[in-house]
Amino acid sequence: MNEEWRITVWGVRGSAPRPSPDCMEHGGNTACISLDHGDHTVILDAGTGLSPLGQVLSARGGPKRLDILLSHLHIDHVLGLYSFSPFFDPDTEIHLYGGAGLERYLETLIGPPFWPLGMRDFPSKVGYHEIRPGDSFGLEGLTVSTMAGDHPGGSILYRLDGDGKRLTYALDCEAAGPVLPALTEFARGSGLLIWDASFAPSDLRPGWGHSTWEQGLELGRAAQAAQVLMTHYGWDCSDGALRRQELLAGQDGSCRFAKEGMAISL
Numbered sequence: 001m002n003e004e005w006r007i008t009v010w011g012v013r014g015s016a017p018r019p020s021p022d023c024m025e026h027g028g029n030t031a032c033i034s035l036d037h038g039d040h041t042v043i044l045d046a047g048t049g050l051s052p053l054g055q056v057l058s059a060r061g062g063p064k065r066l067d068i069l070l071s072h073l074h075i076d077h078v079l080g081l082y083s084f085s086p087f088f089d090p091d092t093e094i095h096l097y098g099g100a101g102l103e104r105y106l107e108t109l110i111g112p113p114f115w116p117l118g119m120r121d122f123p124s125k126v127g128y129h130e131i132r133p134g135d136s137f138g139l140e141g142l143t144v145s146t147m148a149g150d151h152p153g154g155s156i157l158y159r160l161d162g163d164g165k166r167l168t169y170a171l172d173c174e175a176a177g178p179v180l181p182a183l184t185e186f187a188r189g190s191g192l193l194i195w196d197a198s199f200a201p202s203d204l205r206p207g208w209g210h211s212t213w214e215q216g217l218e219l220g221r222a223a224q225a226a227q228v229l230m231t232h233y234g235w236d237c238s239d240g241a242l243r244r245q246e247l248l249a250g251q252d253g254s255c256r257f258a259k260e261g262m263a264i265s266l
Contacts, residue, residue, distance in 0.1 A: 013235050025259065031231065032053060045070060072149075093127065150173055168192070174206070190226065194231060195219070231257075
């Protein structure tokens with residue numbers, strides 16, 4: 001059965017949230033994107049955008065199984081776990097996927113003295129799944145493939161295949177050096193490539209593990225991706241600055257700059 005995929009943007013920032021009047025157009029929450037296919041929801045990263053997503057999921061009463069794929073454990077990608085309301089539903093299973101030490105790191109981060117509740121205090125059923133870059137696994141009718149991103153401390157890039165569709169999620173990755181040919185093949189034929197556009201081209205900082213919208217366009221063309229979605233903007237990047245970057249990137253329909261609440265169908 002060929003199910004429609006619905007991708008929704010819940011958080012667009014990197015490094016830190018930006019609750020500021022000059023970012024209301026694009027949004028100020030940190031990285032979080034959901035993929036709904038059939039009755040299943042996959043969540044990509046758990047930044048502060050996870051909190052409003054959790055409210056929506058709780059209000060509609062499900063689904064009762066949620067899978068959260070974490071690119072890495074830098075704080076901007078897990079802050080939303082603190083206030084994710086499905087954790088308080090004893091009928092919900094939440095499966096977390098990430099790199100080595102996932103359970104130990106999250107149980108240290110979420111709990112005293114940093115937070116009054118620990119991961120083991122939540123009524124929901126929580127499962128941890130450690131993965132290594134290069135692993136592939138099945139997930140509710142999807143095939144999830146992974147590769148290592150070029151980022152300080154490491155990151156995991158994800159590719160989801162199923163229903164004749166392909167989505168590649170590549171945040172916190174520097175598009176340079178030996179990773180680029182492998183990344184091009186990894187993303188080849190994607191219906192949607194979700195890309196790290198932390199920097200404007202003139203502001204790129206080599207070695208920081210992030211990229212630009214210009215590099216995302218080049219990668220999208222080389223990988224023959226149908227669409228490229230720019231996100232993970234610098235916390236100091238205003239709506240005005242992002243609008244200028246959008247104009248430079250062009251409006252040919254294959255490139256979009258993410259805004260919170262944006263929905264894309266594949």
